[in-house]
Amino acid sequence: MNEYIEQEARKALEEGFDGVLGLKNRWGQTGPYLFRNEEELDDIQTEPKFGLAKTIRTMLKRRPDLKIAAVLRGCDVRALQELEDLGEISTGNLRYLGISCSLEQAALCNCAKPIYDTATCTGCWNCLEACPEDAIARINTCPILQPSEYNSGLAQRKAIYIPYAQAVPLKATRDREHCLTTTGVMDCKGCENVCQAEAIVHDDQERTKDIEVGSIILSSGFQPFDPSRFDTYSYAEFKNVVTALEFERILAATGPWMGHLVRPGDEQEPKKIAFLQCVGSREMNRCDNEYCSSVCCMYAIKESVIAKEHAADDLDISIYYMDIRTPGKDFERYYEKAKDKGVRFIRSRVHTILEQPDGSLQLQYVTDDGQKLTEDYDMVVLSHGLEISDNARSMAENMGIELTKGGFIQSSDFSPVATNRSGIYACGALAGPKDIPQSVMEASAAACAATSNLSQARHSMTREAQLPPEQNVRGDRPRVGVFVCSCGINIAGVIDVQELVEHARSLPHVEFVDNNLFTCSQDTQDTMARVIREQGLNRVVVAACTPKTHEAVFQETLQAAGLNKYLFEMANIRNQDSWVHGQEPETATRKAKELIGMAVSKVLLNDPLEEVKLDITPAALVIGGGLAGMNAAVELAGQGFQTHLVEQDSQLGGIGRTKRKTVHNEPIQTYLSDMTRRIEEDPLIQAHLQSKVSKVSGFVGNFTSTVTTDGQDTEIEHGAVIIATGAREHIPEEYGYGQDKRIMTNHEIEQALSRKEIDPGSMNTAVFIQCVGSREPQRQYCSRICCTQTLKAALEFKEANPNIQVFVLYRDIRTYGERESLYKEARARGIIFVRFDPESKPEVSLNQDSVEVSLTDPLLGVKLDIQTDLIGLASAVVSRDNSELAQMFKVPVDEDGWFLEAHQKLRPVDFATDGVFMAGTCHYPKPIEESVTQAQAAVARAVCMLSSRELSLPGTVAVIDQSKCVGCGVCWTVCPYQAVSENENKLAEVNRALCKGCGTCVASCRSGAPDLNGFTQEEIFAELDALV
Amino acid sequence: MTTIVEDIRASARKLLEDKTVDCVIGFTEGSVPMQARPFFAYTPEETDLLTWNGFCTSNLANFLIKREGRNAILAQGCVSRNIVGLIQENQVNRDDVYILGVHSPGMLDPGKIKAAFAGRNILEVRENGQTLLVKGKDFEEEVSRKKFKRDNCYTCTHRNALIYDEFIGEQGKQTGGGDIDKVAAPWDKLDPDQRWQEFEEEFKDCIRCYACRNACPLCYCKVCFVDEHNPQWCGKTQDEPDIYTFHLLRAFHCAGRCTDCGACESACPVGIKMRRLTSKLEKDIRDKYDYQPGLDLESQPPMSVYRPDDPEIE
Amino acid sequence: MTSEQKFIPKITAFLCNWCSYGAADLAGVSRLSYPSSIRVIRIPCTGRMSPKFILQAFRQGFDGVWVSG
Structure with missing residues (x-):
């Protein structure tokens, strides 16, 4: 065989080929080598250890005119054909010097179609390591690596991959379009061979299911505008012109350069960056997107500020814009701060970008006063807009849903999440370009609208888990069971699990120790429940991954075995041990022993904790009878809840009474009179006009409020409150x-x-x-x-x-x-x-x-x-004076007087105080359609709580030792949730319904009176003691 | 000095006769030289035993904590500030206290006097304006009063009572002339090792008698952390780690609350200068939060509240 | 300690369940590495952190205490 190859290779060189690509043994290992003269050919290897397709791809991409011959096996050829089909390379100049594989070699490359059963996958990710798309990539021969979607194509991923580290569920997925097996390029069983959970199903097929539903919500989002359509910006041409999404990934700690700000062209740190606004927005002539994408100004400012934080102070950032649009809550302040931090704002549209020899970019633009200027930047970021994908458009069209001119879902200002087809709703950027808080509000609003007609059927399809009665183990001698997980090879590959098992056996009160391949798998769970019962265990420790993802799983197993779920601890020997100390197995094992010792010491002290159940008053109070409040009341009644609507004026409607038309010319007065009639006619709504709330007591699920009308007090019991007091x-x-x-x-x-x-x-x-x-x-x-x-x-x-x-x-x-x-x-x-x-x-x-x-x-x-x-x-x-109301419900207002939500992005209608929500302009100025959205969102949030028949309060709350408390009041001043208050003995008392278990009261007390269930002083001390 | 004692007695007598209060808390002469001890007058007659002199070093605010009935109390600047603190901390009800405000002349440190007369047995110290007459069996010497003032009284910033129902005598000079920052400042110049050395040196003699804790009006927990056994925050031994834990935590508990009344140092039988720690905390709180404890009833002690714009402490 | 022996500090880390503890998990997911002489204690919130824990850790012989949240 060697002779044949040598002969063919010599021939190729004689014929004037630039070289012959083959394998050569150098420095003790075999690797790809380009043979350029005949003398070298004596060293050519024919044992085909590596595929050469990737090398060829790299070479031909760099120099398409290269004329080479290559020693290739069958799969290499198929891979090259695939690459040619994908348009990656042209094989016209390539001569194949074919060789065949030995039988052993063929066995190594066993053929399989890695398909994936997410229910069985444990997320151990062995398969990722095994996928030859990566394994081979490390020796630079893999034919195909795909751009990572998560990193906007700036990094690569394999054909079997975890989309990103925070993905839910955190399990691997497979790229059918590029997997060597599914595409038939070559046979590979790599991932299947290593998957010990047997989660990979080769011949799994796509399945179609019919699901009967009462409502549909469309929320397929947007696609970022692709600027390669614009030759002006040369995005496709110049490497250092990136989109804002790519820039976001460059800045991210989980991004391609781990948050180190470099430009993609040469991975050098840029000193000067320009942002160009309105790329693919507000532009009729080129991209046909007439609308403003709403979010780009703000994200450009945010990325600028973050970039300045990441880089040294001398990073120069300019934003070229037409109008800066920062109309969101707190956005204007952020804009001003960005100016203070030195971000330059230049009102101009850049017309030309030229690339300089060093990869930097020259911008040409005209200023306000007509001056033609040029400025050089190291990097240009295109603030590209949002648009609706063709797929989403055709989905809407197939459903008969009307779209706006911009291609977004059309809706009425009075029913902003409803489409023209009854029963189909839409939210998020699919229904118009918008930012996160607005999308989150719309999502809740769509949930409200979509469930309104279904409220009669609520709970009709739910099943309750049947749990055995809980055994009382209080006072029993502790009997601890320790389950050590191997997590496939994730833990066992680094840590000596047998040693851990022996160590755990030696610990006091440990009565049972077992080692499992995957402790989280369903069969191990069943075994664990059986073992707990058979062995009479009353405390359990699992040494495995992280409690953040798996604590709840194991706690359910405890409950299934009749144990209180708080008699459980986890030792994090994977995420915080084997995965981070893979290079030092001995110390990793020692650390794992200590972590187990720590968990056992703590679990010995764990008390069974009670999860108190509280009844919920299925009624709501809406404060403010303007458009938002009226909507909230009507929607709450539509969801089947008794609602009290309190308005200080003698009529409903608020400021809406003085307006004629919405932005889309819909008549406001007709709508208002219709809503007023619905409120008057609905038996579930009681409107209290010329009234105000004068007193409030209670907490989530159980409020009692006093409504004063003409000096007359009415007491109202309600489970939730929506504040919608408007603005002026x-x-x-x-x-x-x-x-x-x-x-x-x-x-x-x-x-x-x-x-x-x-x-x-x-x-x-x-x-x-x-x-x-x-x-x-x-x-x-x-x-x-x-x-x-x-x-x-x-x-x-x-x-x-x-x-x-x-x-x-x-x-x-x-x-x-x-x-x-x-x-x-x-x-x-x-x-x-x-x-x-x-x-x-x-x-x-x-x-x-x-x-x-x-x-x-x-x-x-x-x-x-x-x-x-x-x-x-x-x-x-401007805001109204809400201080009285804020005090009554213990909710905050910001410095401009707007009510302050629990989280500006993710919880835009909730207060930090449970059971209290907000809607309309008391939150921030907004047009009618956004007020209606927020009202519906607030209702959805309230209904989440009101519709559960009882509140289950977690056991991990603070408790106050009355014998130690001196009533100094520090705890009730520092409690961020107003959960601690003064009782009749002038001492502190915790309201379990409000306590979130943060432990601030515990740390603040000089007398040591409070303690935190689940994280008691004693338990944390025990953990510390175990660590020596 | 005599007149003020008479004024105090007269006011106290009137308060008891009028039944405005059930008890007047003040000082009476101690049984040994250079000592005044706290005294509780319940009847008009008992008020004749009240006194006010440079040896009234106990902090009377201590006795107000959760005390029943209506009480009058003699309070100079620091004590009145502690009363404010105790009202803020719900330990004292303002309506149940009648504050007899006084000006503090700066209290004396018997230790300093004894040191100056080392080897001689002092039988009496008489105060006479700016001088002290120190008498023994076979000597009598007049010395300047200023030299023997307690350290904290040198650095005092509020000698007059800040809140009171009645002020006895005349308001006097507010400050003691010294600079409290000079007590705290040396810490800033030391590196961590030197600090630790200084700290060890200062506290090595502690016998853990808890006199400092008991003298302090800030320490009123039902169970002190040093007495806790479950968990045991602090060992019960005389070993260094336990001593240091005690003093560090005690100081931390005083942050933003200590009025620098000096009761701890006056009570210490081995002469430990606890103020070396507390004065640093006092300075930090003043620098970072622009706050001095006990100056008014409305402001909130910075360590008892959380504000998003709280300063970072290096 | 001889000059050849490298001082490896023992550090105990009190990490907030909601941020830093999750970040420590993420460090694992991302296969970063750090010295194995760090021990993590999970707390529900740094609000729970008491100076007494820090003192206790030092008393137990740790060289450093890291509170993060």
Whole structure:
């Protein structure tokens, strides 16, 4: 065989091939080698240990003109054909010098189709290590590595892989399209051979199931705009032009460079970065996405600030933008902080990017005042927008769902999560570009809307777990069982498990020790429950992975064996031992012994804890009878719950009563009267008008509130509260407001128009001034709704009188999402937009019969004096004084007076205090459709709790030793959940329903009176003692 | 000095005669020289035994904790600040206390006097304005009072009672002239090893009699951590780790609460300067939180609340 | 200690269940490595942390205490 290969190789070299790729033994190992002259060919190896396809791919990608011959076996050839089919390489210049494999070799590459049974997989990930796509990759011969979706293609992954470290469930998945076996490229049984859980099923097939449901929620999200369509940005061409999503991954600790900020071209640290905004948004000519993607300004600012934190201080970041749109809660403050931190904001659209020889990029742009400038950057980040994928579009079309012009799901402003088909709802970016809090709100709102019609059927399909009665082991001598998990080879491959078993046996009170291949597998669980009963164990320790993922699993097993679930501890010998100390097995084993000793010491002290069950009052209180409150009440009743709606005014409707149309021209008054009628007619809703809540006691599931109406008190029992007290309009002190009746707020113009008190038809000029009282040092937030309102009014003026001159004086136009079409229309209709900076605001002067506005146009640099018949002031939305309510429900308000949610991104309608929720403009200024969304979301959150018949309170709560407490009050001041209070003896007392088990009270007490069940002083001391 | 004692007695007598209070807490002469001991007058007659002099070093606020009935108490600056602290900590009800505010002349340190007269047996020390008349069996000497003041009284910042129902005598100079930061400052100059050495040196003589704890109005737990046995935070021995644990934790418990009244040092039989620790805490709290304990009833002690903008302490 | 012996400090880490403890797990998932002389004690929240634990750890002979949350 060697002779034949040598002969063929010589021939190829004689024929003028650039080289022959084969295997050569060098420095004690065999590896790929390019033979360039005949003398070398004596050393050519033919034992085919490695495939060469990957090497060929790399070579041909780098130099497609290379003419080489290669010593290849069958699978290499198939892999190369596959690569050619994928368009990766062209094999035209390649000569195959074929060899055949020995029988042993063929046996090694056994053929199988790795398909995966997620129910059986334990997440040990041996398969990942075994997949030849990686195993071979390490010796640089694997034919195919796929770009990692999680890392935006900046890193690679194998064909069997964990999508990312925090994936739920944390199990491997397989890429059918690239797995060597499923694609038929070559046979491989690698993952199956190593999977000890036998979770990989070769011939598994895709299955179709029919599920009968009452409602459908569409939430398929968006796809990021692909900027390679734009040649302007040269994204496809220049390596150091990245998308914001890629940049996000570069910044991430789990990203391709572990959070070290480098540019992809040469992995050098950039010193200067430019962000280009509105890539694929607000652009009709090139990408056809007219709308604003709503999130890019904020993420660009965030990424800039984080990049500056990651890099040294001298990192220079510029953001090129048209309008900065930060209308979300706390966003404006973040924007201002970014400016303070030195992020440069340049109002300009970059028209050309040129790559320099060193990979840096030259931007060419025109400034506001017409100067043509160029600036060099090391890296350019494209803030690409959101768009709906073709798949999502066709899914919607197949379902008969109407879409908006931008391709998002169409909905009414009054039912923002409902589609045109009854029973089908939509949420998230599929229903319009939006950020996380808005998506989370919509998700809850969709859950509310989707379950409203199904509430009759609630609980009809649930099954309750049947558990044996709990044995009382209090006072019994401890009998501890220790289960040591091998986790396949994850633990056993590093740690000597037999030694652990012996060690555990030697520990006091340990009566039973076992070693399992996978302790978490169902059959081991069954065995464990049996062992607990048979051996009379009353404490259990599992030495395995992490309690964060598996504690609950094992606790269920304890319960199934009739043991209190708190008589359990885990020793984390995988994630925090074998996986991190793989290089030092001996010390890892020693550490594992200590961890087990620690867990045993603690479990000996564990007490069976009681999970108290509390009944829930299935009723709700809604405070505030505006649009949000009314919606909340109607939805709560729709979900089948008794609802009390408290409104201080004599009528329902709030500020909505003064408005005519929504952004999509839907009539508000018709809607309001319909809602009022529904509230009046619904037997489940009781409206308390001219009333206020004067007293509150109780906690989640069990509130008692006093509602005072005309001096009369009514006590109401309820399980949940939704606060929807709204906001009000700021009364301007600037721009001559109050001095002339022609100077009005937008709100007043709206009312005047509806009462026909003003007539645009008789006017020559109208001027609207934006950001009146918003985005000011004393009110550092954007009022979110004013730009849209102004544009609606301006267009209405133009509609009524095409000859009128309308000016909009603005700082940034913030028509986020598909509202952008209003802005576009306004410009098309000849409305004149003049920008001003906060340092040079327009000035209003009053003459005898005219009002004059003057300002300097920053584009033209000339001073404009506008004689006008009307000035509309977009005055800020400001919070009401909610301090009394906040105090009663023990909930916080932020520095601007808005109610403060539990988490600004992930829990936008919840308070940190359980059972209390918020909706509407008391949370932050927002338009009607967002208020309705939040109301529905609040209802969904409340119903989650109200619909469970009882509350089960965890056992891990604080307890106060009354004999030690001196009543100094430190604990009830520091408790973040208001769970500790003063009892009738003037000593501290814990409300279990409110306690979250954080232990702050325990640490704060000088007298040692509080202790935390599950993490007692004694237990933590025992752990420490065991560690010596 | 005499007049103020008379004024105190008169006020106390009136309070008891009018039944405004059930008891007046003050001082009476001790049984040995250079000592005044706390005294509880329940009848108008007993008020004649009250006194007020430079040896009134106990902190009377101690006796107010959860005390029944209505009590009057003699309070100079530090004691009144401790009363404020105790009201904040729910240990004293303001309505049940009648505070007889006084100005502190700066209390004396018998240890310093004894040291100055080493080898001689002092039988009497008489205060006379800015001088002291020290008498023994066969000697009589007049010395400057200032030299023998307690350390904490040098660095005092509030000598007049801050809250009171009645002020007896005249308000006097507020400060003792010294700078408390100078007590704490040396710590900042030391590296960790030196600090540890200093600390060991200072506390090595402790016999764990707990006199400092018992004298302190901040220590009113029903079970002190040193007495706990389950878990045993602190061993019961005289070994260094146990001594250090005791003093470190005791100091931490005083953070943001200590008024530098000096009762601990005055009570110590072996002359340990606990203030070397507490003054550092006092300085840190003042620097970081702009807070001095017991100055007013409204402000919240920084260690009892959490604010997101709490300063970071290096 | 002779000069050849390298000082390896024994460190006990009190980690908040919700963040740092999870991060320590993640370090494992990512197959990072760190010295095996670190022992982790899981606490429900750093609010639970008491200075007494720190003192106790030192009394037990640890060279360092790390609180993270």
